[in-house]
Amino acid sequence: MAFSLHGVHVPHRKNTANSSAVYVDPPKTVTIPMSMHIGAPAKPCVKVGDLVKVGTLIAEAGGTVSVPMHASVSGKVVKIADYLTSAGSTVPAIVIESDGEMTPDEALTPPVVDSKDSLIQAIKNAGVVGLGGAGFPTHVKLNVDPARIEQLVINCAECEPYVTSDTYTMLTRTEDMKTALEAFKTYMGIKHIVIGIESNKKAAIKSMMQLMKDTCQGCKVDVKVLPAKYPQGGEKVLIYHTTGKVVPTGKLPIDVGCVVLNCTTLAAIGSYLATGMPLVKKCVTVDGGAVKNPQNVIVPVGMSMADVFEACGGLTSEPSKVIYGGPMMGVTVPDTSAPIMKNTNAILALTAKETKLPATTPCIRCGSCTNTCPFGLAPAEIAKAYDRKDAVKLEELSLATCMECGCCSFICPANRPLVQTNKLAKVFVREEKAKEEGKK
Amino acid sequence: MSKQLTLSVSPHIHSGRSTWRIMLDVIIALLPATVAGCVIFGLRALAVIALTVASAVGFEALFNLITKKKQTIGDLSAIVTGLLLALNLPANIPLWQCVVGALFAIIVVKCLFGGLGCNIVNPAITARVFMLVAFGSMTKAALPTIVDTVAGATPLAPEAATSLGDLFLGLHGGAIGETCAVALLIGFIYLLVRRVISWHLPVVFIGTVFAVSFFLEGMNAVAALSAILSGGLLIGAIFMATDYVTSPATAWGKVLFGVGAGVITVLIRYYGVYPEGVSFAILLMNIVTPFIDSWTKHKVFGKGGKKA
Ligand code: SF4
Ligand code: SF4
Numbered sequence: 001m002a003f004s005l006h007g008v009h010v011p012h013r014k015n016t017a018n019s020s021a022v023y024v025d026p027p028k029t030v031t032i033p034m035s036m037h038i039g040a041p042a043k044p045c046v047k048v049g050d051l052v053k054v055g056t057l058i059a060e061a062g063g064t065v066s067v068p069m070h071a072s073v074s075g076k077v078v079k080i081a082d083y084l085t086s087a088g089s090t091v092p093a094i095v096i097e098s099d100g101e102m103t104p105d106e107a108l109t110p111p112v113v114d115s116k117d118s119l120i121q122a123i124k125n126a127g128v129v130g131l132g133g134a135g136f137p138t139h140v141k142l143n144v145d146p147a148r149i150e151q152l153v154i155n156c157a158e159c160e161p162y163v164t165s166d167t168y169t170m171l172t173r174t175e176d177m178k179t180a181l182e183a184f185k186t187y188m189g190i191k192h193i194v195i196g197i198e199s200n201k202k203a204a205i206k207s208m209m210q211l212m213k214d215t216c217q218g219c220k221v222d223v224k225v226l227p228a229k230y231p232q233g234g235e236k237v238l239i240y241h242t243t244g245k246v247v248p249t250g251k252l253p254i255d256v257g258c259v260v261l262n263c264t265t266l267a268a269i270g271s272y273l274a275t276g277m278p279l280v281k282k283c284v285t286v287d288g289g290a291v292k293n294p295q296n297v298i299v300p301v302g303m304s305m306a307d308v309f310e311a312c313g314g315l316t317s318e319p320s321k322v323i324y325g326g327p328m329m330g331v332t333v334p335d336t337s338a339p340i341m342k343n344t345n346a347i348l349a350l351t352a353k354e355t356k357l358p359a360t361t362p363c364i365r366c367g368s369c370t371n372t373c374p375f376g377l378a379p380a381e382i383a384k385a386y387d388r389k390d391a392v393k394l395e396e397l398s399l400a401t402c403m404e405c406g407c408c409s410f411i412c413p414a415n416r417p418l419v420q421t422n423k424l425a426k427v428f429v430r431e432e433k434a435k436e437e438g439k440k
Numbered sequence: 441m442s443k444q445l446t447l448s449v450s451p452h453i454h455s456g457r458s459t460w461r462i463m464l465d466v467i468i469a470l471l472p473a474t475v476a477g478c479v480i481f482g483l484r485a486l487a488v489i490a491l492t493v494a495s496a497v498g499f500e501a502l503f504n505l506i507t508k509k510k511q512t513i514g515d516l517s518a519i520v521t522g523l524l525l526a527l528n529l530p531a532n533i534p535l536w537q538c539v540v541g542a543l544f545a546i547i548v549v550k551c552l553f554g555g556l557g558c559n560i561v562n563p564a565i566t567a568r569v570f571m572l573v574a575f576g577s578m579t580k581a582a583l584p585t586i587v588d589t590v591a592g593a594t595p596l597a598p599e600a601a602t603s604l605g606d607l608f609l610g611l612h613g614g615a616i617g618e619t620c621a622v623a624l625l626i627g628f629i630y631l632l633v634r635r636v637i638s639w640h641l642p643v644v645f646i647g648t649v650f651a652v653s654f655f656l657e658g659m660n661a662v663a664a665l666s667a668i669l670s671g672g673l674l675i676g677a678i679f680m681a682t683d684y685v686t687s688p689a690t691a692w693g694k695v696l697f698g699v700g701a702g703v704i705t706v707l708i709r710y711y712g713v714y715p716e717g718v719s720f721a722i723l724l725m726n727i728v729t730p731f732i733d734s735w736t737k738h739k740v741f742g743k744g745g746k747k748a
Contacts, residue, residue, distance in 0.1 A: 005741065008455065161453065236742065248742040320446050327452040334447060350452060358458030361515050362557040366462070367689030376738030378689075398740040406451030413457040414557075420449040 005237055005374040007229040008407045010161050010328060012200060013287070017164045020172075021283045021296035024311040026073050026098045030302030032058065033083040033093040036341040037129040038136045039065030041091040050077045053105035054300075055277050058094050067127045067137045071105075072280040072300035073098040086324075086331050093339075096302070108276040116146060119187045126272035127279045127342070132166075132233065132262030133325060135343035138269070141259065146188045150257030151243055152181075154266060156197040156208060157226065157233030160326025163346040165283045168296050169264040170197075170204035174211045176270030177263060181215050183273055192220040196242040200228040230328060231405040235260050237374050249401045264345070279342055286312045289351035290319035299340055305347050306336040319349035327355075328406040360415040369408035369418055375401050379408040379418040386425040391432040394425055402426070459556075463516035465636045469627035470523055470679065476610055476620035481531035485616045488538055489526040495542035496522025503551045517556050521545050524564035524679060527617025528672060528719075529571070537575055541567045561726040562683045565676075569719045604662065607669040617675055624674040637682045640694035645677040648702025656710060673705065676718035686726040693729075693736035701725045 034041040040062035052058060052071035059069035075098040083093035111122040124139035132155055154177075158166040169177070184190045193215065195208050205225055212221040224242045226232050236247045238260060245256040253260050268279045280301055287294040292313030299308055305322065309315055323330035324344050340347070369379040378397060385393040399422065408418040478486045500518040504511050512518075525545055529538060545567035553559045606612055610620025617624075631637045646668050654664035668674070681687060681701055688697050701721040708717025725732075 010453070240741075246742050249740070251742070321448065321452055322445050323450075323452055327450075329450045330452060331450070332445065332447045332452070334445060336445075355446070355452050357454045358456065359460065359515075361459040361512075362555060364459055364462070364517075364557045364684050365686075365689065366684040368457070370689050370738060371691075373738075375741035377740060378737060380689075398743050401740055401742060404450070410451050410453065411455050411457065413459050413462055415454065415458070417449065419451065423449065 010230045013161045019295045023298045027303045027307040031339045032302040035091040042069045055105040055108045070278045074103040075099040110276045116187045128268045131264040151192045152190045153260045154195045156263045159230045159232040162287045163326045165285045165345045173267040176267040180266045180270035194222045194242045196238045198228040285346035288348035290315045290349035292316045302339045320352040321350045358415045368411045372407045372411045383421045465634045469630045472623035472626045473617040476623040477616035485531040492526035492538045493522035495539045499546040521563045528568045528615045541571045562686045618672040628678045641698045642677040644698025652706040671716045672718040681722045688732045690736045693732045
């Protein structure tokens with residue numbers, strides 16, 4: 001690898017890195033939206049009044065690119081309500097009233113896996129999606145010709161400020177990770193496993209080194225310790241820094257022979273293979289200046305943010321923003337009734353001070369945005385082209401390459417809304433293209 | 441929860457850099473040269489600086505008022521322009537000319553082009569060149585008041601014979617802020633430490649002037665050294681050429697700008713009708729900056745296969 005990609009030094013604020021995760025008392029109700037992933041929403045297969053236990057299937061995958069949903073508490077289905085996703089679409093959500101027992105479904109048994117196909121099917125049945133953030137169904141990502149996979153890259157970068165739930169996985173769930181890796185080696189013929197991890201996680205690095213030592217039988221293993229520089233965990237950034245491979249614009253990692261899995265995704269797969277318990281609980285980092293006791297907690301999927309904050313001593317002050325995920329790419333919520341999703345790795349209640357922005361001024365052409373963009377894009381130019389509504393120029397500027405990592409907005413002294421503009425510009429280009437298609 | 445939560449697009453935290461802070465840093469970096477100028481050239485220099493800065497800010501405020509635009513003087517950029525212009529004027533300049541210069545810089549070069557960030561050329565440099573052409577203001581530079589030498593005109597004029605030491609301390613004729621090399625270098629270091637600018641442009645610019653002068657002076661290192669210490673080179677290379685708005689964004693772009701500006705500076709010094717070429721050189725390079733920018737764009741990751 002000749003150069004390392006640009007990025008920014010974000011404040012780490014990993015206040016919870018050393019806290020062991022705490023199991024919280026089950027909430028009174030959980031709300032499980034049928035869409036916590038990219039792809040078709042799941043289809044409910046229970047009715048109001050049905051009794052469920054932890055792990056009971058409550059919704060079937062709604063298509064190939066979709067995953068099933070499972071009850072995360074034991075109790076009774078009380079409502080199937082409409083739920084507005086942050087992407088703006090309405091999907092059903094199954095509300096379960098907990099009996100407070102958290103009784104696991106006794107019908108659950110470890111899946112029988114004896115081939116690649118049965119492994120993929122098991123991953124689908126586990127309801128696993130990309131837990132690093134995007135929420136793309138993992139079985140779809142893995143359903144490729146195993147001969148094409150040169151490297152399995154495990155994303156342990158966890159580059160977002162505050163978030164430490166992957167660190168928790170790396171420190172405590174190596175058994176689950178190992179189970180999954182062994183299955184991949186046996187049934188997908190994985191020959192090379194690469195772990196990419198940021199240098200600021202000393203204990204986790206040690207733990208991963210040990211894991212690789214234990215897994216190296218018949219397989220090449222690497223632990224790449226990378227600078228703690230955001231966005232180290234961006235998929236294409238990580239692939240480049242761990243393998244030296246460049247994923248071309250518009251292509252997928254598999255096109256260069258890589259599959260990237262987040263470490264917690266891997267652990268979720270391993271845990272299902274070992275016990276048959278699907279993905280129903282999550283370790284979530286609860287932090288931000290407004291939270292009384294910042295910590296990692298293990299909570300059932302579907303528990304409301306408000307309940308989780310309550311379990312962490314409540315909020316000490318009015319937060320100005322509450323977000324899913326880290327502060328660089330996380331999504332704000334209008335109120336704290338929003339549930340914990342499968343791919344929620346953190347919820348943050350940030351104070352006005354933490355989210356303070358400088359005054360917006362005209363672009364002073366300082367060049368910081370383009371000099372910081374990991375992909376060498378020119379956000380200031382993109383903004384100008386978008387102002388002119390120049391779709392051709394936007395394509396020329398490789399707008400589609402933007403991963404919306406936020407480095408440009410973070411660094412911009414004029415506080416230009418660069419990421420926002422890129423998002424809007426992408427929608428604009430898509431619409432223009434659709435119009436073009438329509439004319440033909 | 442009573443208060444409405446803010447909904448916004450990520451990122452939700454910011455580096456804390458701001459336009460205001462950057463401008464403030466430039467002003468701070470110019471302070472040593474400002475103080476040195478006042479010491480070397482006396483109270484008259486202070487009057488020129490105060491008047492030019494006040495006019496620059498006043499004109500911008502007035503322009504915003506008349507055109508009903510949002511007031512922008514709070515971003516401090518008008519102070520930077522006023523101060524830079526003043527430091528490029530000789531202390532004995534008629535005061536009314538300072539006002540006209542500030543008017544030209546702020547209204548014609550900056551505001552009429554759309555304000556901060558939209559101007560094509562650097563306002564202070566352009567105003568300096570305008571004044572040079574219109575009033576001949578810069579040809580008879582003031583002499584230091586704290587030394588009783590009769591050094592004649594600026595060291596770039598033929599009869600000059602200033603020692604390197606005096607050049608370094610700024611004890612010779614010239615514009616208020618351009619003579620004291622030590623003060624300018626302190627400002628340069630401050631800007632580097634604060635990461636307001638990168639080293640590329642000033643170092644390449646000054647290095648090029650040194651190299652070309654060295655060559656033209658028949659491999660005379662002392663002459664080349666005095667070439668980089670005299671005239672407006674240091675202040676131009678450190679403070680004017682590095683203006684974000686009118687210089688290239690990428691490191692290679694800055695290198696190209698520096699080489700171009702350096703060569704043009706020396707050529708004008710040796711073959712032009714004016715004794716000093718720095719302003720013209722920067723102005724010319726400002727104009728070609730959009731082209732430099734388009735030649736030196738970063739290669740987009742993953743575009744067309746491989747990364748450079
Ligand atoms: S970082 Fe902001 S001010 Fe600087 S060039 Fe980019 S958009 Fe303009
Ligand atoms: S342009 Fe896109 S990829 Fe580049 S820094 Fe901005 S958000 Fe990140």
